[in-house]
Each structure stands twice: as structure tokens, then as C-alpha cells.
Amino acid sequence: MNKKPANNWQQICDPLFDQHDLRLWLYHPAHPFDVLSGNKQLKLHYPLKIAQKQGKRGVLTFGGAFSNHLAATASACKQQSMASIGLVRTDQLDAHNPTLQHCQTSGMHLVPLSRTEYRMRSDSDWLTQLQQQYPEFLIVPEGGSSALGVQGVTELDLTQTPHGNSQYIVTASGSGGTLAGLALGNPDAKVIGIDVVNDISLPDKIKQWCPQANNWQLIRGYTGKGYGRFDAELLQLCLDFRQCHQITLEPIYTGKAMSALYQLIAQGSFPKGSSISFFHTGGLQGLAGLRYRGLLSEADYQILTAPC
Ligand SMILES: Cc1ncc(COP(=O)(O)O)c(C=O)c1O
Incomplete structure (x- = not known):
């Protein structure tokens, strides 16, 4: 860019x-x-580019049940024909929640995380385990804020x-x-x-x-x-x-x-x-x-x- x-x-x-x-x-x-308007496309541009360069299948990220970032990641990955996984801060996935519906129709695989589990989202040991569980996915932090996300902005x-x-x-x-x-x-x-x-x-x-x-x-x-x-x-x-x-x-x-x-x-x-x-x-x-x-x-x- x-x-x-x-x-x-x-x-x-x-x-x-x-x-x-x-x-x-x-x-x-x-x-x-x-859903990609505003700061979203900017923050996702480089993470998706790097994921492709590294030969990853897609991107894994986190968000609340109504997260703009989850919705944007689902759309951006769909546009690039990449897979996406969203770890959602919720006890149960609500099939009527419009944000989660958007994510799912865009092809995002959603995984519910309890509030306690969700608190681990920045813990390096937990992230290492997560990466081992999903080796084909680039992990993007909550809100898309990382050095790569910042670079796009x-x-x-x-x-x-x-x-x-x-x-x-x-x-x-x-x-x-x-x-x-x-x-x-x-x-x-x-x-x-x-x-x-x-x-x-x-x-x-x-x-x-x-x-x-x-x-x-x-x-x-x-x-x-x-x-x-x-x-x-x-x-x-x-x-x-x-x-x-x-x-x-x-x-x-x-x-x-x-x-x-x-x-x-x-x-x-x-x-x-x-x-x-x-x-x-x-x-x-x-x-x-x-x-x-x-x-x-x-x-x-x-x-x-x-x-x-
Ligand atoms: C609409 C909207 N505005 C502002 C922000 C804040 O951006 P940041 O998380 O990079 O501080 C967000 C979160 O991404 C958002 O969804």
C-alpha cells in the first residue's frame, strides 16, 4: 500500500x-x-498479506459477540478466499446474533470461549498452545492491533x-x-x-x-x-x-x-x-x-x- x-x-x-x-x-x-470500512481494512491489510506469504490457510482472531473486528476479519478473509476462525467471548454461540450470523455466512468458523478463557488471549504460553492447535492460521490479536495492524494505519x-x-x-x-x-x-x-x-x-x-x-x-x-x-x-x-x-x-x-x-x-x-x-x-x-x-x-x- x-x-x-x-x-x-x-x-x-x-x-x-x-x-x-x-x-x-x-x-x-x-x-x-x-464492515471493512474505517480502520478495519487498514488494520487487516498486512496481517492477511503476511498470512498468504507464509502459506497459511487463514487467520484466527478474537472478539466479543458483537465485535466489529470479527465481522471485518470474516469479510476480509472471504474476499481473499482465505479461511477464518473467530474465538468469541461468549458461553454459547447465539444463532440469531447479527454479527455472528455475518461471520458465519462469510465462512468464519466460530468457537465460543468463556470469559475466563478469553482473559488468556494475550498470555504467551496460551498463545503458543493455540498456535500449535491451529498451525495453519496466523493469529491476529483482538481488535487487529499489532505491529502489522499499526503499519496499515x-x-x-x-x-x-x-x-x-x-x-x-x-x-x-x-x-x-x-x-x-x-x-x-x-x-x-x-x-x-x-x-x-x-x-x-x-x-x-x-x-x-x-x-x-x-x-x-x-x-x-x-x-x-x-x-x-x-x-x-x-x-x-x-x-x-x-x-x-x-x-x-x-x-x-x-x-x-x-x-x-x-x-x-x-x-x-x-x-x-x-x-x-x-x-x-x-x-x-x-x-x-x-x-x-x-x-x-x-x-x-x-x-x-x-x-x-
Ligand atoms: C468502529 C471502531 N472505531 C474505533 C475502534 C478503535 O480502534 P483501535 O482498536 O485500533 O483502538 C474500533 C475497534 O477496532 C472500532 O470498531
Whole structure:
């Protein structure tokens, strides 16, 4: 992959930004409902390439039962005619879960893991055993965050907006690979990750992938009630954003990060005259899972997923 300037930009206008003399540019996927859109294709590009080069049959990875990363890995492997295995944090595979249905119809072999087993996912002895059990599969860590995943993200230039350079890049941060990759690939900008998982080990993980970069910051305190949880106010922000800007955000990653950004702007955290790029990292497949669990009404789901 060559370094590519981003080309799907939309300026987001709001009286709040005028008040603080800021410009906000959102980089959004061309096909927002494609499970590979946003950061997914970028993080999977090199792992799949290496798996092919090593003559592996496919990729093995991990995720929760509604994981965007599992859905993306299943699709990416299908596209490349590779096999995929998903180790899912669940006691039982639910045949009606829309994310798992997508994985299965894309050919992913799903294996349920109890919460206790799932906690072993970064343990090196456990991973060695897993690799012995599945020698024909390249193991990709949760969220696709690894040195290879980070390498793919470095190739996205998010500073060149249609109206000149931005000084700040903002993204949702979960397993940390996206923030690390953006920091390495956009050295002239300050990259701000909004922690949506409340993981105290996240800064150390990020440092390990970009030890030489000091242009990033992980902002904590905007996770609300925890990863995957959201309140009516956050959902309303997603609905209003869709109505005002024709861009769909979901409340687990991009909506939470956008809400945090509005709050940071309101607090005066950015110097006047700055331009900010916001990375829309995708993840809209997750909306179907929220509807399935009754966390999103049918009416709100229809508003958020209607074609623009
Ligand atoms: C939609 C969405 N946004 C942001 C992120 C966070 O990216 P990362 O895990 O690389 O920090 C994820 C997780 O991959 C995601 O699914």
C-alpha cells in the first residue's frame, strides 16, 4: 500500500466551532455500512498479506459477540478466499446474533470461549498452545492491533483536508492500534485518542507500537458507564448528527469520540484558528446488534441506517 491522501472529507459546521474559531473536518468511509470500512481494512491489510506469504490457510482472531473486528476479519478473509476462525467471548454461540450470523455466512468458523478463557488471549504460553492447535492460521490479536495492524494505519494521511492542513486528528481508541498508526503516519499533527474502553493498560500498549512518537495523547474520562454502554444523551447526539450532517455515528466508538470532542471544544481545549480532523472508524454493523439486544429502538435504527 502506498501512502494515500484521504479523499472522503466533509466539513462539520456548528456554532460551537465558530465560537471557538475552529474548523472540524470529518474523514468518512465511502461505503459507511461496509464492515471493512474505517480502520478495519487498514488494520487487516498486512496481517492477511503476511498470512498468504507464509502459506497459511487463514487467520484466527478474537472478539466479543458483537465485535466489529470479527465481522471485518470474516469479510476480509472471504474476499481473499482465505479461511477464518473467530474465538468469541461468549458461553454459547447465539444463532440469531447479527454479527455472528455475518461471520458465519462469510465462512468464519466460530468457537465460543468463556470469559475466563478469553482473559488468556494475550498470555504467551496460551498463545503458543493455540498456535500449535491451529498451525495453519496466523493469529491476529483482538481488535487487529499489532505491529502489522499499526503499519496499515500509518498509510492514511489525515492532515490534508480540502482547506489546508489540520493540526489535530481525533479518533476513538479501543485496542490502541489505530491511534498508534495515526501518530506514526501523521507526525506533524497531534493525534488524540478518546478511550472508549477504560483500559488502564492502553497507554503502555500504544507506546509499544510507536515508541518513537510523542505526538499522541489518550484522553480518558469519556467512557461513561463503560465500554459498550451509552445513555439517551449520547444516542441523541448520534441521531442529531445524522439529521444535521447526513453522517451515521454509532454510540460505542465514533459517537462516544464525537461527543468527547464536542465537550473538549466547549472546554476550550484547542487553540483558536486550529483545524481538527475526525476519523470515522466505521463500525456501523454494530447498530444491528444494539437493535437485537433492545438497546436501540426499531425507529432509531431505521433513522441511523436509512440511505443518505
Ligand atoms: C468502529 C471502531 N472505531 C474505533 C475502534 C478503535 O480502534 P483501535 O482498536 O485500533 O483502538 C474500533 C475497534 O477496532 C472500532 O470498531
